[in-house]
Amino acid sequence: MAYVPKYEEEFKKNLVALHSNGKSQAELCREYGVSESALAKWIKNYSSVHNSLIVSFEG
Numbered sequence: 001m002a003y004v005p006k007y008e009e010e011f012k013k014n015l016v017a018l019h020s021n022g023k024s025q026a027e028l029c030r031e032y033g034v035s036e037s038a039l040a041k042w043i044k045n046y047s048s049v050h051n052s053l054i055v056s057f058e059g
Contacts, residue, residue, distance in 0.1 A: 007034070015039060016046040 015028055025043070029036050 007038075012042045013046055016043050019043055020047075 015032060015034065018028055019025060019039070025036055025039050028034065029039055
């Protein structure tokens with residue numbers, strides 16, 4: 001069975017924040033050794049959470 005690394009929530013959120021500040025997915029993946037599919041999933045998940053919080057706050 002293949003080893004699947006488990007990343008901390010803070011690490012994921014930091015990479016999503018770096019992406020939202022302009023770093024490309026490819027650059028982040030190379031720099032931090034994360035697969036592109038994992039990073040894409042984190043961006044999707046944490047961006048929707050962030051947007052939900054904004055809508056809740058404004059509503």
